[in-house]
C-alpha cells in the first residue's frame with residue numbers, strides 16, 4: 001500500500017509531507033495492523049519490559065504530538081524532541097532534503113520546536129502508553145548551554161521513562177564540543193548535581209555523534225561509567241560520508257541519515273560495546289529499515305534500535321514489519337531471545 005502512494009508523497013516538499021504525516025497520526029488515520037508479538041523479541045531497558053526492541057528516534061515527533069499513535073503502530077518506545085527551553089523556529093527553509101537513490105535524508109532543521117512549557121503541558125494532558133523518552137538540548141541563542149539542559153531536565157524528569165541529552169546534532173553551533181572530555185565532564189557533573197537536588201532517579205541517555213575520532217571512545221565511555229549514565233544512543237546524523245552518495249542533494253549542508261549511515265553507526269556501536277559491555281546499554285540508530293539491519297545493530301552491541309529515515313522510505317508499518325522479520329531471523333537461527341545475541345559480533 002505505502003509503495004503505491006510513496007511517489008505522490010515524494011513529490012511534496014519533505015517538511016510539508018512530514019507535517020501531513022503528523023496530522024494523519026493525530027487523527028489515527030493509519031490502519032493499525034495486528035501488532036506482531038513473540039517472546040523472542042521481548043526485552044527490557046531502563047528497568048521496563050517492552051514487547052519489541054524497535055523505537056522511533058528523536059526528531060520525528062519533535063513536539064510530542066503523536067507518541068501514542070506511534071505506539072499503536074508497533075513502536076515499543078518513542079523518543080520525542082529535541083526540546084529546548086524556549087520555543088524556536090530553527091534554520092530557514094528548505095531544511096530537509098530527500099536523497100532518493102541513496103535512501104537517505106539530509107536535514108539542517110536546527111531544533112525547531114515549541115519549547116519546554118508547551119510540550120510539558122501536552123505530555124501531562126495525554127499520558128504516554130509505552131516506554132517514553134524525552135530528548136533535550138539548548139536553544140541556539142543561549143549564553144549557557146549547560147543551564148539550558150538543566151532547565152529542560154527540571155521540567156521533564158518526572159514525566160518520562162528516560163531523558164536523552166543530545167550533544168550530537170550537527171545543526172547547532174558548537175554543540176558537539178560536548179564530546180570533548182572537559183566539556184562532557186562539566187555537563188555530566190552538573191546533571192548529577194541536579195539529579196541529587198531533585199531527588200530523582202530518572203535514567204539518562206547520552207546521544208553521540210558518529211563523526212567522533214576513535215581516540216574519543218575510551219574517554220567518553222569512562223565518563224559515562226563514572227557518572228552512572230544508563231545508555232548511549234549511537235548515533236545521530238553525520239556531517240561526513242558524502243563521497244559515495246548519488247543524489248544531487250548530497251551537497252546540502254546538514255546531517256545525513258538513513259542507509260549511508262548504517263555501517264558507520266554499526267562500527268561505532270561495536271567499538272563502544274567492547275568497552276561498555278552490558279554495563280551501559282547501547283541504543284543503536286542509523287539506517288535501520290529491516291529485520292536484518294536491526295539484527296546487525298544488536299549483534300554489534302545494541303540492546304534496542306531506533307529509526308527515523310527508514311519510516312520515510314518504508315512507510316508507517318515499518319516497526320511491525322521489522323518485528324516480523326526479526327522474529328523469523330531469530331527462529332531460523334534457533335535463538336530464543338535477542339538478549340542472547342547482543343554484542344556477539346567480534
Ligand SMILES: Cc1cc2nc3c(=O)[nH]c(=O)nc-3n(C[C@H](O)[C@H](O)[C@H](O)COP(=O)(O)O)c2cc1C
Pocket residue numbers: 057058059060062081082096105107109111135166169207235236237256257258259261285286287288306307308309310
Ligand atoms: C528530519 C530529521 C530530524 C531529526 N531531528 C533530531 C532531533 O531533533 N534530535 C535528535 O537527537 N536527533 C534528530 N534526528 C536524528 C535521528 O534521531 C537519528 O539519530 C538519525 O536520523 C539516524 O537514524 P535514521 O538513519 O534511522 O534516520 C533527526 C533526523 C532527521 C532525519
